Amino acid sequence: MGKETTYETVIGLEVHAQLLIRSKIFCGCSTQFGADPNTQTCPVCLGLPGALPVLNRKAVEYAIRMALAVHCQVHTRSIFARKNYFYPDLPKGYQISQYEEPLAENGQVIIMPEEGKRKTIRIKRIHLEEDAGKSVHAEEYVTENESFIDLNRCGVPLIEIVSEPDMRSPFEAYLYLTKLRQLLRWLNICDGNMDEGSLRCDANISHRIQGSRQLGVKTELKNMNSFRGVEKALQFEVERQRKVLESGGKIEQETLLWDEKKGIAVPMREKEEAHDYRYFPDPDLIPLTLDRKWIDTILQSQPEMIEPRKERWMRDYGLPEYDCSVLTEDREIADYFETVVEKVRDPKQASNWVMGEVLRILKEEKIKIGQLKISPIQLVEIIKMVDDGRITRAAGKRVFNEVVLSSLEPRQIVEKLGLVQVSDREEIERIVLDVIQHHPNEVEKYRNGGERLFGFFVGQIMKATQGKADPKLVNEILREKLVGQKNPC
């Protein structure tokens, strides 16, 4: 045998995103999550005879928003089709989707698998469709030979985003999915919650001999309901396929269900005919014809997108790319930061405060920025007080926390806690000398080359002044006194 065959992993994703609109895609029933079972249905979404679907304009608008954000071509004509299959949560016996002529095609997103390395993932198509109902598997409801069905979700608007098989590892798939979520949330058209099912992902995985252009036999992986779950499930399936291929076996085309708890993917039992969906144009819905002007209006009203915003911040504020990436992960955070940075002298200070204190509080309290009890204006006030030397940076952090806790104004807190910075040279000298006198051993060590002890003295002085001493003055005076006392005679 010659050299060993190496295989290349090929992954494509089909992502379903639930659109954040009030009513269903083809009827006026509410899309509110968590309602009592079967309280949000009507003849249209129950598939009762004679009921006719009417398309929700907002669903189309949101689908176009996403399509434009990923640089798809939006077609002025697209067609709704019936996808036929039998399942208890699908009362009509078909799902209204788009097949031959989807709303949008040929887009792309950029991911960054390694620092500084950009990779394009092509998007094949984006189309509109309706969701199906829910089979309830909770123990309290399920008996041995029965299932319970809630049809509230029937007709909830979805977009399906289909990628080209451009991902080469589970990690790239994870990055792509995260990127889509970031975009959907940025556009405010989907909340991106995988655990509530408003973002769902199926994956196609195959392997081919390195260098080959032909795709290998693929398996389809379903039932992954978290971002890390997607990566883990893909890792599992990639490993499994590699083992089969490396031991000379063949991959069977099949659908696998990911079992999160057990950490394995198991083949789904299904009949061969299950995939014969017999798509055909839905006679109840005429072709969707879009006015070019409307698409342009939507394009004009898109928010400033992630990449342009990052680039603008790097250019206008001279911020590092890292800061800009962190601050644009979420649009609300980006907006918060923008309000702050416009009003302070040093942009880097603004980014440090938002990335440091603001993101820390959000993480600790598990809250969204909208629930944060400190407004951008209040943060600006704190940053300015630090900037003007009125309070120290350490005191600033304390004020920040107090504003969050007490909802008092920063200025009131500074007064209440007496945090005004001590920048009186004589007073600091007095404290420095006092600290030096109380620590003769440390002074001795410092003089004998214990440079690192400098920090210890600073700490003691800050403790004595409750963090209020001007750090610059402290450093200056302390160095002077420690050196000055080196040869007291």
Place this chain on the structure above:
Amino acid sequence: MRIQKEDVEKIAKLAKLQFSEDEIEKFRGHLEEILTYVNKLNELNTDGVEPTYYVQHAGDVMREDRVKPSLPREEALKNAPAQDKGFFRVPKVIDQT
């Protein structure tokens, strides 16, 4: 246009219908007749003609995103052969797709 027995069986299976041998033969004949009839259209030259899925040309027929009252649950469940705790009750679903 020739329709095989297997074609009828496949269509029946997809529609979850069961037929006797006689019925299958009867439907085979029906389907064949229908397709032969429709096949007459193939005699026309349709080069360069857009396929017609629909005969109406209504233009913009979308609705605004407004919530309308849904059916009361009792109404929604009224025709269900079986129901419990506000749910439709159906024979056990095996695959959790």
